[in-house]
Amino acid sequence: MSEKPAGYREIFAVREYRHLFAANLLSLIGDQLTAVALSFLVFQRSGSALLAALAFAGANLTWVVGGPLLAVLADRLPRRRVLVGCDLIRAALVLLMLVPGLPVPLLVGIAFTANLCRPPFQSARSSLLPDILAGDRYPVANGLDNIVAEVTQVAGFALGGLLVTTGSAQLVLAADAATFLVSAALIGTGLRRCAAANQTAPEPSGSWWAETTAGVRVVFADRALRSYLLLFWLSCLVYGTEGVVAPLAEEYGGGARTGGLLLAMMPAGVAIGGVLLTRFCPPDTRRRLMLPLAVLTGAVLLPIAAHPPLPAVLVLLFISGVAGAFSIPLNALFGRAVPAAYRARAFGVAMSGLCAVQGLAMLGAGAAAERVRPTLVVGGAALLATLAVLTVVTTAVGVFAPARLPRPEPAAA
Template structure:
């Protein structure tokens, strides 16, 4: 019997999801405000562009460092407790930043520690969703969350800039701490108390390192989960384009406005694609379109190598993002396939790997743009990503080449 398609009304009918959604929205806004306010404050006090950039980049570096390690907490402790603790720690650290005369190195360190709370928070939340939402509600909620994340990233930066202009960085930090406190209230009042994901929480089966590597083994020793993850990571190589938007805009004789347009196209495409996939496509169509869309998201940027007109480049970037929305149903399939006891660690591995792939791809693209024109770099990255994705598609584990969402057994030894 085909799975019944769900809508936004169905997912918001679930009280726990309403609270998780609102708490996540507030935490995302808080993360963006922290990045904006601290970067401005550090630059204002130190005059160092490097320190300001390091403060901003810390929000991404913490996923690489803390993704696999700290997501263990979301499997070994009650996930509601992890969410609450992360929000309260972040609120407390932001309030400490408000103390007058706080040295700049301490501000950078506090920002880094606050950002370290993101991996366990997001991993715990992602792990809860398959338990809170049944049937097609889960992938629809994933689509909505993705859209909200894209919009919040832009709106959070804009809001931070406006608040700094109207008041000060300290004003933004007060608002920031408030968002985390409100998120904690929503979690405390809206989520039922629950046990840890595994009964082994009280008696860990080994060292922290062995607990971390257990999550890695669950993903990479299973062909199905490994294929899901590789498809996601390798398709995201095209985001290396973001690393060369400034020289790309310069190639077309544009300035800051052109840079903004180039940066906005792919996120806008993902947001629109998320709506189309989750609201207007059946669950079966979503599953069967994932592989073609994954290939399209990379291959559509190949013509950029020929230096087409700027409007064509913008359109191609938008279509790339539109097709890149395949990651929304893929994320839902991945979440349901991972054993519940390792779900948070699996999401931590996925996100840390994504940050590493995107970061290295951007660095490589930037280095290549020193030697060749940026449009050729974008086309070359698209070719590399397309070939990589086709390799994964050629070895896809499902006989009918469409992912399924049955649970995957834990590998022996884990």
């Protein structure tokens, strides 16, 4: 008999998760508000589109630059201390940006430094979830976190633009600092004290670089972990679509509104797919659907190469997003398969690779769109993603066999 999926009431019954969820929600809202406010502030003061884009994209750049290196902190130090420390540092740096008359390059530099706290914060948080959520609660919580991240991204950008228009960028920055302070208070009062994770590692702690490379080795030396990561990363080649949204909208005779619709379809699909997978699919069904959905993520976009009508493109992008929710059960498999002492570093590697793949896919799509029509570029990215995912699935077939997939631990009493 198939196990029933866990409910949201069950995961929120865990006090530590309630505090982590609320703290993460506040941090995400603050990050989105600041990204909008800072980009407007930088552009108003400098008139430079490049500096404004750099201020806006700093959060993703920090994962590529410092993800695996900074994630070491979440294994070397107690994770509760890392979470609280990162929030307090970010609050202080955001408040520093409120000082009148700061040069624009210094503003961008402070924002980039504040964003460097994201890799250790998110790695520490991701590493804690398998320890505090037993059974099917962990993948369901992953699904909920994914939904919240997608919704917060859309709502945060819209709210940030409204607040900057009606108020001021400085007011938004002050609100962001407040979210980090409240987040630190929630984590400090809601999580138990714990020892550093690497105290349980089978090898003594060495230099910072040695600990970083140890995390990379743990991931890539294990066939299952390596396959999980490659499946996730390569399926994200479809996000090259975001790099050609403007010319794609122009191809259909639209402007910014059409581009906004095109951008919104995949995140909306991921949010809906996350609900369907985690709330309405039993764990066994979820694991069986994982690989077909991974293939469908890219395959469903192939018809866009033939320049179908715009409504059809929007539907196909939405379906691709729904299929992309396969990453939720995959993330749960990855999190439980990594040894606890290396979990934060493993998540740092995963996020750094994801940001790099998405960034390169967008750059490649943009370069290709200089020569061929954007719909053909989207179809080409979809074909590349589909072939790459099929290669991972066929070469690591034993890893993804139902008998080999780890089953969730029994739910805690």
